[in-house]
Amino acid sequence: MSGYTLIYEPNTAAKKTVNEFKTLLEKGKDESKIDAMKRILITIINGDPLPDLLMHIIRFVMPSKNKELKKLLYFYWEVCPKLDEHGKMRQEMILVCNAIQRDLQHPNEFVRGNTLRFLNKLKEPDLLETLVPNVRQCLEHRHAYVRKNAVFALYSIYKVSDHLAPDADELIYKFLYDETDSVCKRNAFVCLGELNRDAALRYLQDHISNIESLDSVVQLAFIEFIRKDAVTAPALRVQYTQLITEIIETSTSNVVLYEAATTLTTLTTNSQSVLLAGNKFVDLATKEADNNVKIITLERISDLHKSHPGVLQDLSLEILRVLSCQDLDVRKKALDVTLQFISSRNVEDVVKLLKKELQRTASSNDDKNSEYRQLLINAIHQLAIKFVEVAANVVDLLLESMSDLNTAAAYEVITFVKEVVEKFPDLRQSIVSRLIHTLDSVKSGKVFRGSLWIIGEYSMEEKLVQEAWKYIRSSIGEVPILASEKKASSKKDDGEEEQQHEDNDEHPKKKHGPVILPDGTYATENALTSDVNQQDADADKPPIRRLILAGDFYLGAVLASTLVKLVLRLQRISTQPQILNALRAEALLIMVSILRVGESSYVTKKIDEDSADRIFSCINFLSDEKDAKLIESGFLDDTKDAFKQQVIAEETKKEEAKAQAFHKNAEQIDDSIVFDQFSNDAASTAAAAKSDEVELASGGSDVKKEDLSSRLNKILQLTGFSDPIYAEAFVKVHQYDVVLDVLLVNQTTTTLRNLSVEFATLGDLKVVDKPATANIGPHGFHKIQTTIKVTSADTGVIFGNIVYDGQHSDESTIVILNDVNVDIMDYIKPATCTESVFRKMWNEFEWENKITIKSQMNSLKDYLAELMRGTNMNCLTPGAVIGEECQFLSANLYSRSTFGEDALANLCIEKQSDGPIIGHVRIRSKGQGLALSLGDKVAQISRNTQAKAISN
Incomplete structure (x- = not known):
């Protein structure tokens, strides 16, 4: 298609006069004429018509054979003033017409075709009248490039003034039957559909029998005609549906299949037709190499499911074939779409397939596969929560594969097990027992912490508590830890001295020279030997003991809390006093030994103050007889209730989102019924049947008009x-x-x-x-x-x-x-992500900006709301966790910029008694600029809230 070429004019103050332009056109070479024509075009487009230049351009530019100059000349014919001050055609335009006629008879087919394309832009009947015979002749030209442009030229002439070509539809109809080139046929059919709907319908009917043998561009033209005509001719919908179905079943072109399947879903709501369209979309998603096409077709399947729930459920396994694609976004989209289709009939098959995928990727540790494993675990998680019949098998599957997973994926499994154990009480005993046996393969302190929490909360029976205690006891090793480590260290030193004497006897003259380590530094052989021995000794130690000695005292604090819960549980179920007292004494010994070893030189780093306080508190709780009932209620009931509320809040959020999506596609009881057959206004009917894409492109109903006063x-x-x-x-x-x-x-x-x-x-x-x-x-x-x-x-x-x-x-x-x-707030939007993704980004991002807060606001929640409003961030911490107004508040916030940059924030504030709100906000991002910019916003909010309070 032809169009304007806009060229930037650097200096409007130095415009050339008409005489200067004339001089350039008269005396210049083709290069200077090209420059002059560009300047003339810009001047005309900017509002100065330059009518006096027309004759000079006809005399000095039109005869040139330079291709670029000829192109600029056609642009000039588009925009130049063709009428005089009385509204009549200027005499000079006769010469222009003669030149256009010569170009329409030019022996070079590309000059002819380009001239025919130019005619689509001409809107003056007087000019076009003399050119119609030449355009008709071009319809019979030997070259397809000329013919395909001649069809559009004839159509545009008819649209300008129908009396110039009154038989245009008949001419194009005859041209269609005589034509052999597929592009020419397509152009002719598109024009015929606009000029004479009945003639286009006749041609369509004549070629129904061999439609599968037509070229794809012609098939696309047929599909487009059917889509438009079905709106104004509802009586033909059945025949159109059959025709589109035939095209879908016979066509080999992916483009035709996509358009036909899309059209079929607009023509009918029949479940068989919708299923056929869904199948074709699935085929496209699996066979097409382009990842964007895969995502688009998967989105189409999702939209179909929303408008026709229950019809596409059998396609779930077919969609999962897309998982063979290496692109992570495509895999994620395939899993998201498939999870919408799962029912109790196919859930077991889907779980088996996901299990195979999980096992296939277990051996690889690259970043893409680890992310993919997390996607698979999340999908299996959702299935287990939704369908109780597969929950037990799924838990076994994930616990089996936990040893092959990295820390992040293994922690996802533990998070999932937490939710399953809470939602399905009948499965608790078997799951906790299985979890205890699986912990031998766990190496991460983070996974241990989650597992110990589950064991402490859900070990309800005495047998299970004893089983858990036995495992914990074996995972800690000999206690007290400090005394046993000292003993092991002294034995090791004695053994080394004895070995040294033997070595000296055997090799009295051997020198222990320096050894170069892999990083280029020097070390003695004794140090090397001791490092290797230390690693071997660490590998032999029980897992929890090894992690505590490595400095993971947070795990020690969680272990202390778990021991308290297990003792209190036995106390609640009235265990024999002798056993209970023995276990209480053992728990106290373990906790005290963790505290003592944390202060010694046998650990990688000293115990932190928070962990020491928490372990010391647990020791006091076990020793406290006065508030025993309160302590028991706090450890055994309140923590479980808090987690239960969190699970319920998440479920409620999911149900609300699901209900919202359902109501969006549902028709309300009091909605008016529109009968297309009773509508006289075809345009209004067509407007009512607009597709979502057209509505979105035209602005849709939700587009807000800008308030000029704003x-x-x-x-x-x-x-x-x-x-x-x-x-x-x-x-x-x-x-x-x-x-x-x-x-x-x-x-x-x-x-x-x-x-x-x-x-x-x-x-x-x-x-x-x-x-x-x-x-x-x-x-x-x-x-x-x-x-x-x-x-x-x-x-x-x-x-x-x-x-x-x-x-x-x-x-x-x-x-x-x-x-x-x-203002960066124009580019930052609230966003959501899972807790695991938030924590992963928090650990990865290197830039942190810590802002100290002091505000005179009365409520912590009000300050949180003000912070979210001022920074465009979304609170990820559930409302159930934030709870009622109290003295402290901690929350995670997240936003994402238009450019794909993530911004994380952690708010920790407290309300002093009769004083201001104090605390800090820590902001993390991948780049320094975003962290600093958001920090300025946070500081400004703090200043504003303080200023308001003072003014009040």
Whole structure:
């Protein structure tokens, strides 16, 4: 298709006059004529028609055979003034018509075709009248390039004035039957469908029998015609449905299959047809190599399921064939779509397939496969929670594979087991017992912590408690830990001395020289030997003991809490006093030994204060006889209730999202019924049947109109009122750029010549275009526009100045502009992610900005709401966890920028009695700029809330 070529004009103040243009066209070579024609086109498009140049261009440009000049000439014919001041055709246009006629008869087919394309832009009947015979002749040209453009040219002539080609539809209809080229056929059928619907329908009926043998471009034209015609002719929907079904079953083109399947879903709601369309979408998702196509077709399947629930359930295993694709986004989309289709009939088959995928990727440890494993575990998790019949098998499967998983995936398994144990009480005993036996293969302290919590909370029977205690006891090893470590160390030293004597006897003259380590440093052989011996000794130690000696005292604190829960559980179920007292004494011994070894030199690092306080508290709880009932209730009931509320809150959120999606596609009881057959207005019927894509492209119903008065809030003053030139800017933020509309006012009585506005930026901003130079008369106004490209959500500053010529040529005046700060809040949107993803990003991101808070607000929750509103962040901590208003509040916040940058925040605040809210916000991001920018926002919110309170 032809279109305008817009060329930037650098300096509007230095425009050439008509005489200068004439001189360039008369005397210049083709290169200078090309430059002149570009300048002429820009001048005309900018509003100056330059009517006096027409004859010069006919005389000096039209005869040239230069291809680029000829192209610019056709652009000129599009925009040049063709009528005189009386509204009649200018006499010079006869010469233009003759030139166009010669080009339509040109021996070169590409010149002919290009000229025919140009005719689509001509809207003057007087000009087109003389060209119609030539266009008709081009319909019979030997070259397909000419014929395919001649069809569109004839159609556009008919649309301008139907009396110029009254038989256009008959001509195109005859052309269709005689034509052999598929592109020409497609163009002709598209035009015929617009000109004569009955003739197009006849042609369609004549070719129904051999539709599968037609070229794909012709089939696409048929499909498009059917989609449009079905809206105005509902009586033909059944025949159209059969025809589209036949195309789907016979076509080999993926493009045709996609369009046909999409059209079929708009023609009918029959379940068989919807299932056929769904099958074709699945085939496209599995066979098409392009990942974008896979995602689009999977999205189509999801939309079909929402509008026709229950019809596509049998496709779940077929969709999972897409998992063979290596792209992680495609796999994620396939799993998300499949989980919508799962029912009790096919859940076992899906779980088996996911189990095979999990086992297939277990051996690989690269980042992509570890992320994919997490996706699979999450999918299996959701299935187990939804279908109780597979929950037990799924738990066994995941616990079996836990030894092959990395820490993140194994922790996902533990999180999942937590939820299953809470939701299905009948499975608790078997799951906890299985978990205890699986812990031998666990190496991560994080996984141990989750597992110990489950064991402490859900070991309800005496047999299970004893089993758990036996495992914990064996995982700690000999206690007290410090005494046993000292004993082991002294034995080891004695053994080393004895070995040294033997070595000296055997090799009295052997020297122990320095040895180069892999990193290039030196070490003695004795040190090497001791390192190896130390690693071997650590490998032989029980797992929990090894982690505690390595410095994981958080695990020690969780272990202490678990021991308290197990003792209290035995106390509640009335275990024999002798056994209970023995276990209580053993628990106290273990906790005290952890505290003592934490202060010794046998650990990698000393025990932290928090963990020591928590373990010491657990010792006090076990020794306290006075508040025994309160302690028992707190450990055995309150923690479980808190987790139960958290699970219920998550379930409620999922159900609300599901209900919202269902109601979006459902028709309400009081909705009016629209009968297409009773509608006289075909246009309104067509509008009612618009597809989602067309509605979205046209703005949809949710698009809000901009309030013009709101623009006043975004106007920034750039210069002072006493400056010779006054400037103000309206700042408009788009998705990836900032547009400045600048108004310039000359406040002097002289003309400001060659005035230019120059902008520069600080931060991740880039000035895309430089505003044009202009002359502004006395007290005159001038508007310019400039675009600044934004590449990240960092705070950016735009600054600049205005320069114009003084009285003499060597003088210039400069006016400095105020700075414009780009607000990052326009690019940051609230987002959500899972707790595991949040923690993973928190550990990975290297930039942290810690802001101390002091606010006079009365409520912690009010401060959280103010923080979320001011930073566009979303609170990930569930409301059930935040709970009622109290003295402390801790929450995780998350947002994502338009450019895909993640911003994480952790809020920890407390309300002092009769005092301000104090605490801190820690912000983490991958880049420094975003962390600093959000930190400035947090600090500003803190200052604002304090200022409000003081003013009150």
